[in-house]
Amino acid sequence: MLTGVRTNLSYLIFDALRTIRENPASAIFTAVTLGFSLAILAFFFIIFVNLNMAASGLADRVHMVVYVKDGFASYGPDKIKKDALGVLGVRSAEYVSKEAALKELKDSLKGRESVLDAVDINPLPASVEIKVLDAYMEPMLFGAVVDGVRRLQWAEEVQYSGKWLKKFSAFLKFTEVLAAVIGVFLTAAVVFVVTNTIRLTIYAKKDEIEVMRLVGAGRAFIMLPFVIEGVLHGLAGGVVSIGMLSVGMYAVSANVPAQMSFVIAMPATVPVISAALLSAGLIMGGISSVISLIRFLK
Amino acid sequence: MIQLFHVTKSYDKSFAALKDVSLKIAKGEITFITGPSGAGKSTLLKIIFGSESPTEGQIIIEGRNYFRIPPREITNLRRRIGFVFQEFKLLPNKTVYENVALSLKIMGVGAREERERVLKMLTYLKIIHRANFKTISLSGGEQQRVAIARALVKDPAIILADEPTGNLDPEMSIETMELFKEVNSRGTTVVVATHDKGLIDRYARRAIHLEAGRVVC
Ligand SMILES: Nc1ncnc2c1ncn2[C@@H]1O[C@H](COP(=O)(O)OP(=O)(O)OP(=O)(O)O)[C@@H](O)[C@H]1O
Ligand SMILES: [Mg+2]
Numbered sequence: 001m002l003t004g005v006r007t008n009l010s011y012l013i014f015d016a017l018r019t020i021r022e023n024p025a026s027a028i029f030t031a032v033t034l035g036f037s038l039a040i041l042a043f044f045f046i047i048f049v050n051l052n053m054a055a056s057g058l059a060d061r062v063h064m065v066v067y068v069k070d071g072f073a074s075y076g077p078d079k080i081k082k083d084a085l086g087v088l089g090v091r092s093a094e095y096v097s098k099e100a101a102l103k104e105l106k107d108s109l110k111g112r113e114s115v116l117d118a119v120d121i122n123p124l125p126a127s128v129e130i131k132v133l134d135a136y137m138e139p140m141l142f143g144a145v146v147d148g149v150r151r152l153q154w155a156e157e158v159q160y161s162g163k164w165l166k167k168f169s170a171f172l173k174f175t176e177v178l179a180a181v182i183g184v185f186l187t188a189a190v191v192f193v194v195t196n197t198i199r200l201t202i203y204a205k206k207d208e209i210e211v212m213r214l215v216g217a218g219r220a221f222i223m224l225p226f227v228i229e230g231v232l233h234g235l236a237g238g239v240v241s242i243g244m245l246s247v248g249m250y251a252v253s254a255n256v257p258a259q260m261s262f263v264i265a266m267p268a269t270v271p272v273i274s275a276a277l278l279s280a281g282l283i284m285g286g287i288s289s290v291i292s293l294i295r296f297l298k
Numbered sequence: 299m300i301q302l303f304h305v306t307k308s309y310d311k312s313f314a315a316l317k318d319v320s321l322k323i324a325k326g327e328i329t330f331i332t333g334p335s336g337a338g339k340s341t342l343l344k345i346i347f348g349s350e351s352p353t354e355g356q357i358i359i360e361g362r363n364y365f366r367i368p369p370r371e372i373t374n375l376r377r378r379i380g381f382v383f384q385e386f387k388l389l390p391n392k393t394v395y396e397n398v399a400l401s402l403k404i405m406g407v408g409a410r411e412e413r414e415r416v417l418k419m420l421t422y423l424k425i426i427h428r429a430n431f432k433t434i435s436l437s438g439g440e441q442q443r444v445a446i447a448r449a450l451v452k453d454p455a456i457i458l459a460d461e462p463t464g465n466l467d468p469e470m471s472i473e474t475m476e477l478f479k480e481v482n483s484r485g486t487t488v489v490v491a492t493h494d495k496g497l498i499d500r501y502a503r504r505a506i507h508l509e510a511g512r513v514v515c
Contacts, residue, residue: 004406011403022391211387214349215448216376217404 005220012221016228019201030197030233034285035240037190038277042245044186048179049267064146064160068126072154080154084128087148089136094129098122125156138169187284194237194288198230202296209296219297227289234285238278245277299325300346300456300487305355307341307511314353315341317511323489328482330498331491333508339491340384342508343458346489347381348372360455377405380449384460384491386441390434394425394444397433401452419451422477424470438465446474456487463494475501 005012020027068080077095084093096104101124132145142165150158202209212222267273300323307316315338323329331339344350345357348364357364359375367375380401388397395416402412420426423443428436433444442465449457457478463471475497482488492498498505507514 004404007406008403215401
């Protein structure tokens with residue numbers, strides 16, 4: 001099967017390059033189309049990452065407060081925090097002592113602290129502010145966390161905002177479904193474009209393939225130049241998409257005031273994104289050509 | 299050894315290009331297939347080569363039944379058969395050298411040996427001065443010589459040549475036949491389809507005459 005392939009790898013690569021050189025217009029068209037699709041895919045991914053970050057911001061707003069029963073103040077903040085963190089789904093727990101609660105209250109009454117002068121014992125209970133892991137931001141799981149917290153010995157009362165929770169969980173579901181749908185569509189589009197171009201090249205070389213078969217060429221020997229061509233198209237498309245993405249990101253950041261540039265979060269560093277785009281192009285190019293070849297050689 | 303048993307080939311239902319052909323060509327023989335245009339000479343060679351399959355009948359090449367061997371082995375068998383196609387079947391956008399070298403590349407012959415063998419064959423066939431020309435730019439006779447070079451360069455066990463001298467002048471035709479004779483004397487089985495009376499009279503030790511798809515001896 002691989003007879004002749006190993007000894008002639010450089011010849012086969014050269015052959016693929018020659019095909020591209022003989023029809024540069026088609027090669028450029030493929031690279032640009034592929035580049036566009038990959039850039040859209042990458043843009044979308046960046047938007048998705050940013051949406052998710054925004055969602056995490058929302059998640060921080062969904063928290064619960066557990067009031068500590070008065071008799072348990074002697075337990076000590078560390079023990080109480082540890083108990084809270086031990087409940088499944090809890091991300092962080094912040095102990096607010098009676099004194100801290102009073103101070104907070106005084107701060108919020110700025111200028112009118114005198115209202116409290118009459119009170120000489122602190123009426124406020126100690127509390128624990130709990131944040132929940134993103135994965136539990138969904139009404140049923142969140143409810144389980146609330147139950148877990150409520151079962152702690154020292155827990156008096158649990159307060160949380162259910163309305164925020166519902167909104168947040170709906171938003172998260174929406175972005176996930178959207179991401180999946182658009183991702184699948186874009187990937188399919190990219191594979192379709194490359195498959196089609198490679199198919200055209202294969203049809204243009206139909207007679208040549210027939211001659212190769214007649215002379216005794218094996219499948220690998222016939223397929224390799226086309227696969228290499230597909231991979232090269234893919235790499236070129238990757239380069240084009242990197243260019244488009246740079247221009248796009250520059251345009252976006254130029255229109256966002258400097259002090260707000262944190263608004264755009266990149267999912268990874270520039271070299272990592274570039275490498276990801278190049279390898280995505282490479283893999284899609286290779287897969288597409290194998291798909292169209294197998295169909296043709298059947 | 300090539301053996302055909304009651305081979306019939308119909309390209310479409312109403313008409314058979316070969317009718318009940320049985321024949322035997324021994325190893326190391328030179329055999330001519332003769333007959334008028336349309337008699338089925340090319341069809342017969344293609345069936346021996348395995349690029350057309352018979353509608354009925356059996357073919358045994360070197361002890362193997364074509365019906366029983368898997369496609370990959372057909373590829374291997376093809377590497378041991380040199381076929382000179384009537385319509386040449388060269389790669390038009392590749393050079394003369396590349397066309398001839400292709401047979402060797404496929405078999406995994408190393409670069410140095412490849413160069414040696416290809417250049418030797420091109421010299422033999424007096425086409426060396428065109429080595430770096432694309433075959434599309436060559437004359438019919440030149441293309442024919444490239445096709446012959448491609449078939450011979452791999453030292454095949456069997457040569458099937460379909461009108462190999464059809465585009466050559468008489469002198470070149472004689473030289474080509476001499477080349478086939480030489481290859482044959484080294485043990486290669488040679489089958490030549492032609493309607494060139496001169497060649498047949500001069501070289502035929504054995505001729506199989508076809509007439510409307512039937513063998514008439
Ligand atoms: N691919 C094909 N499809 C349909 N009919 C075909 C095909 N190839 C050959 N034929 C028919 O089969 C018959 C034999 O053709 P073949 O090419 O074998 O003749 P030939 O003896 O080689 O003729 P020539 O001397 O002109 O080359 C002819 O009538 C031809 O029209
Ligand atoms: Mg013919």
